[in-house]
Amino acid sequence: METLTYNGTQIDVNAEGYLKDMKQWTPELAIEMAAQEDITLTNKHFDVLNWLRAKQAEGTPLSIRKVGNSGIVDIKQFYALFPGGPLKVSSKIAGIPKPASCI
């Protein structure tokens, strides 16, 4: 088992660095996690992260196509905001599990 230690708080993550409990997430933690992916979070990033967290809480399976239809960003902007695999990277920063999506 792996843990992240953020400001003295222990946060459980899996081997790939995804949070095990999305309730342990805070916006401040997201900023630090994003920095490790060389991403500086903007309000637009947070709009996407909050949308992802809301959908995850509803139990909706996530896909790039759904993010593209979210009305927050289109697919091109999504790739630009989170380079190197947008759904994977954004989910990690949003503190939700890695989406099991093929599309």
Added chain:
Amino acid sequence: MQDVLERTATKEAAVVDKNKGKVKKVLVICSKGKLEDVYAALVMANGALMEGIQAKMFFTFFGLEAITKKSADHLHTATVGNPAFMPGMPTVVAGLPGFEAFASYMMKKEMDKLDMPHVTEFLQMIDAGGGEIYACKLAADMFHLKKEDFVDEVKDIITVGDMYALAEGEGTQIIFV
């Protein structure tokens, strides 16, 4: 308090060695025009982009149907000459007029349930993700197709030599469908 983010592992972790033989780019060649073959090619190219892997697509021969404006969203699955399709179905029944259209309709309905986009939307997604889509010059000449016959996402009509140039670089995989 200072912001500190530390990651500690208590167990042997990270199965993937990031330095060894990582796939950096895929070139997906689609030579077939059947619904399931085209989707296989599209899913693999789009899946690569989703993983942060570069993707290029090259459509040739009947694969051109998938990028031709008038046929892209009307691809069919083969009910005859396809032993995996409803095993036990006599070929003579599978070949009845309308049967193939019905089977294709049913298949597309199942795909909709899985939130799979139509072919044209899929091509737009790949383009938006930074993927590049090309058509084969020889096949385009053979079928009398021009740039304007193809969907807007098709970047160019290229030769086989140009296609290999797309695959240049370490860590490239070529996938043929």
